[in-house]
Amino acid sequence: MTENKFYRPNVAAIIVSHEYPEIKDVFIAERSDLVGVWQFPQGGIDEGESAEEALFRELGEEIGTKKVEVIAEYPEWIAYDFPPHVAAKMAPYAGQKQRYYLVRLKKGAKINLDTKHPEFKAYRFVAVDELLGHIAHFKKPVYERVISYFRAKGYL
Secondary structure, X not given: OOOOOEEEEEEEEEEEOOOOOOOOOEEEEEEOOOXXXXXXXXXXXXXXXOHHHHHHXXXXXXXXXXXXXXXXXXXXXXXXXXXXXXXHHHOXXXXXXXXXXXXXXXOOOOOOOOOOOOOEEEEEEEOHHHXXXXXXXXXXHHHHHHHHHHHHXXXX
16 A cells, blocks of 8 residues: 555444344345455445444445444554455545444344345354455455454453
8 A cells, every 4th residue: 555545435334233242243244246245334434424424324324224332443544455356446546444333233223235225135143253254355454453453452
């Protein structure tokens, strides 16, 4: 990553169920456009929007609920580069810089992937130790870093 590249501001949510902290499995969803590619809900931050406002908006748009409470936030932005085939579609951005939030679904929250513009076709909760086996290769270093941080802080 070099300073002359542009990175799209983005938020991402690591979601745990309302049964947290007794159960610490995390939510992942399979992308509608890519078979077998799973990820955390994430999305761009609109101009004039705070990262936390974007978080709640994106959760509503992607998983059909904003009924979450923020447990913790990763303390800094993390940037990653898109692979060439993704970068071509996302120009002028070379990648994304993200803020990560650990959030708990509120009791009674209903996940609905049949949103206005569905980004996911399936979801499940997985043990943190199984997570990286499902994630796109170019996102793994970021996921490892964020998960390690939340584990070290005692959240996961």
